Amino acid sequence: MSENPTPPAPRARVRFWGTRGTCASPGPRTVRYGGNTPCVEVRGSGGPALVLDAGTGIRALGQHMQRSPLSDEAIHLFLTHRHADHVIGLPHFAPLHARTRSMHVWCGDCAEDSLPSFLATLVSPPLFPAVDGLVGQLLAHDWPEGKAVPVGEFLVHRFGAHHPGEAAIIRVDDASGPVMAYAPDNELAYADQTTTHVEWLAALREFLHGVPLLVHDATYTDDELPSHVGWGHSTTTEAVRLAVECGVGTLALFHHHPDRDDDAIERIVESARVQGTEAGSSVRVLAAWEGLSLSV
Numbered sequence: 001m002s003e004n005p006t007p008p009a010p011r012a013r014v015r016f017w018g019t020r021g022t023c024a025s026p027g028p029r030t031v032r033y034g035g036n037t038p039c040v041e042v043r044g045s046g047g048p049a050l051v052l053d054a055g056t057g058i059r060a061l062g063q064h065m066q067r068s069p070l071s072d073e074a075i076h077l078f079l080t081h082r083h084a085d086h087v088i089g090l091p092h093f094a095p096l097h098a099r100t101r102s103m104h105v106w107c108g109d110c111a112e113d114s115l116p117s118f119l120a121t122l123v124s125p126p127l128f129p130a131v132d133g134l135v136g137q138l139l140a141h142d143w144p145e146g147k148a149v150p151v152g153e154f155l156v157h158r159f160g161a162h163h164p165g166e167a168a169i170i171r172v173d174d175a176s177g178p179v180m181a182y183a184p185d186n187e188l189a190y191a192d193q194t195t196t197h198v199e200w201l202a203a204l205r206e207f208l209h210g211v212p213l214l215v216h217d218a219t220y221t222d223d224e225l226p227s228h229v230g231w232g233h234s235t236t237t238e239a240v241r242l243a244v245e246c247g248v249g250t251l252a253l254f255h256h257h258p259d260r261d262d263d264a265i266e267r268i269v270e271s272a273r274v275q276g277t278e279a280g281s282s283v284r285v286l287a288a289w290e291g292l293s294l295s296v
């Protein structure tokens with residue numbers, strides 16, 4: 001009997017272009033994990049590019065895309081919500097200016113008609129200089145709760161996050177099932193025992209069950225949480241607890257607090273790994289950094 005020496009091809013490659021939450025925080029204390037705000041690229045074996053959020057990290061992604069040989073492929077941008085840290089990079093996205101690709105946009109907190117006007121505001125004066133035809137490059141789509149969007153070999157699902165206003169938690173599936181999930185802004189609030197919240201958590205566990213890669217909000221430490229209840233974010237401890245409960249393969253801690261320096265993030269990751277092991281889980285825990293590329 002012979003063994004096949006070739007490992008199976010990855011189902012997707014997930015690349016992090018921005019991992020910081022709330023506000024960009026460049027500088028010498030954040031060089032390892034990065035200072036740009038959320039932007040994650042998901043690639044399958046071919047087909048269009050899938051981009052999750054348009055924080056300041058999307059600027060470098062755009063430059064990278066313009067250098068790639070696939071510079072005429074369609075781009076599908078999914079905004080979890082419209083808080084500034086998740087959209088502020090869009091006017092600086094090079095493919096938008098190059099105008100060689102169609103650019104489709106979905107939004108997790110937009111009522112039916114508000115996405116086109118929001119996009120127009122974002123790339124127009126007084127927020128951005130007037131550039132002829134720029135607004136027309138962005139093709140806005142409705143993305144109501146429960147609607148899954150097909151993009152190439154993937155199906156993009158949404159689930160309502162616990163976050164001020166509204167926000168989407170995104171799960172990307174292929175024909176074999178869930179590939180990865182992305183929950184950059186989500187308050188798990190395990191301490192909240194109200195029926196509504198307990199039911200929401202149960203439904204969330206079901207949505208994330210068995211996902212190979214979970215990218216989750218880990219904005220706060222346990223000490224910081226009591227003064228930030230209701231702000232829409234989770235602690236590292238809560239993110240690990242969720243990953244263990246859902247049987248996640250890899251947990252990428254994300255949306256790092258803008259005041260958290262590299263050394264502090266490394267200490268947090270160490271304790272998160274201990275928590276996972278003590279829970280009897282084999283979950284792999286890491287803190288996402290700018291430039292990290294994971295094969296799933």
Ligand SMILES: [Zn+2]
Pocket residue numbers: 021022083085086184185255
């Ligand atoms: Zn955010």
Ligand SMILES: [Zn+2]
Pocket residue numbers: 081083163167185232
């Ligand atoms: Zn937010």
